[in-house]
Amino acid sequence: MNNRVHNFSAGPSALPTEVLQEMQESLLSYRGCGMSVMEMSHRGDLFMEIIEEARTRIKRLYNLSSEYEVLFVQGGASLQFAMIPMNFIGEGEKADYIETGTWSTKAIAEARIQNKGVRIAATSKAIDFTGIPTALDLSPDAPFVHVTTNNTIRGTQWHTLPETGNVPLIADMSSDILSRPMDTSRFGMIYAGAQKNMGPAGTAVVILKKEMLKKIPATLPTMLSYRTYVEKESMFNTPATFPIYAISLVTKWLEETMGGLIAMETINHRKADQLYGCIDEDDFYAGTAVRESRSLMNVTFRIRDHALEPIFIERALKAGLAGLKGHKSVGGLRASIYNAVSEGSVGALCDFMDDFRREHR
């Protein structure tokens, strides 16, 4: 598309160009109604249709049963880190958290700040979070097991979710939601900030099993109780209407253009295989994650000669490849290849990497 860069940002990140075009066309008048989606009452028919479409498409994409509710909550995954223990860890209970990097560490911290019971059921801290832990020490009495399905900073991902028996899984899927089919029946809750695979920043999507509502204390602040979002259909107050509109368009694109999650997963595998293949070709580049934990969403790597990395980033940007700098806490390089990053963009990156290698070998 004219002047669009190949966007490998870790989040906020690329949106499908078709989605942006549709937003652009309707920005001053949505479906001829004479106002922007940003300007309309969230309780009017037009917006009610939009939020219902976003909800319905997410339910359909994941084949969610009627036991699940789809909620829109502001504050990103970070507010979820606080709400989860507040809502679901009762007096005397200990929740099992699996520690796989910065984001799960932050989730654990928010439970501890509230003096809630927490057990670390597994951690990959010893290998600096470059892999997913294999030995899990789960308690059958835990109210839930918390897992971060994809770790943006180190570029690791759970490819098979842990067996937790009757204990519900709660998963932070901020960086891989809707990127692959999922047996959702195992989850008590799935949550994700929108700004990686679903839309612009401003809302988190929460998929909640209704059974979980029983755990919630009666006296939480209204905006911090999941019960409010279920009872008021995410409309206790004005939700982030424009981000929700974007989610309705992105999920429509996922269903109607990409063909659903099975097709999307195939494409995501193809993109990741191509990029890891390019990295593994020789020892000029090196992936930083343990091979069997490599993420399909965030491909983290280094150049053997680290001094070349700033040159790589600068030259890539000039070639129209943006967002390739690794997270500041670990350095190196990272290409985030979420759903909206096309195979064409990944191909362009691989070509650039091949050229760069040839020049600097």
Place this chain on the structure above:
Amino acid sequence: MNNRVHNFSAGPSALPTEVLQEMQESLLSYRGCGMSVMEMSHRGDLFMEIIEEARTRIKRLYNLSSEYEVLFVQGGASLQFAMIPMNFIGEGEKADYIETGTWSTKAIAEARIQNKGVRIAATSKAIDFTGIPTALDLSPDAPFVHVTTNNTIRGTQWHTLPETGNVPLIADMSSDILSRPMDTSRFGMIYAGAQKNMGPAGTAVVILKKEMLKKIPATLPTMLSYRTYVEKESMFNTPATFPIYAISLVTKWLEETMGGLIAMETINHRKADQLYGCIDEDDFYAGTAVRESRSLMNVTFRIRDHALEPIFIERALKAGLAGLKGHKSVGGLRASIYNAVSEGSVGALCDFMDDFRREHR
């Protein structure tokens, strides 16, 4: 503007057409960078400039001293209702709340849910919130006095703020922020959901006096402590980037097109005077708020013959005048004439109202 309606919605509500046009033009590539504002890292230079511009313009519009910070917090005013007592009502303290309608009632409820000390320092409940209370019973020991400066549902507004001595004012200005100049030095905190006078839904703006930070307990959940937003410059996690971008454009429009808050107030007075003048002309229409408490933002009125109201709403919509239905809890009619509603729109409404009166007298 072609096909744009006159939008009198109470919120989310009209945005300046020029602002929407600027957003539209840059929707696929902001300033030629090849990506939308929605797609860029919140920590990149381009977005850092945007959030800084939004902050700086708000500071300049209100002549804020360096004692104040401008913060962006997700969750709307409703999350602020919970955060304020959590952060600022200490053990054994009682905060003074002034009850002027639905929104202040909700603010009070969130303090009580947390078992925080609350005193009702004044209420206009006896007159069904159709006016602003005059007799105040303030305590000199209160940690703050909470006031709702404008009440969207009943259409009332404080025209002179209460004298609170050394006790800081905390004001919910969701529906009249940036509509008039304000002696901000009297406030410990001002907050407002963006979606009425500043931008699309998805962020609240909080103006906080640094002195207030001293009150905050050390162990709040990170996302619920104002200290986090001050220390991390509203970037502990990804803020609602696109709504903040919109605020930067709306505040630019306020400064550069409208000429600042003194000029804006003059225009807002002119719009309200014209509309109330039309209502008061005879007894066909009747304003529902006590005259001296009438809001410049939300003009609430009835038709003497209530049965005509649904016809009024339907006919108005056909004439391109949208959002005139009163809040469901009180019925009747309401025209919200926030900053972005032009004098032309108010004129069109008055013409319609005159015609309607002539026909149905």
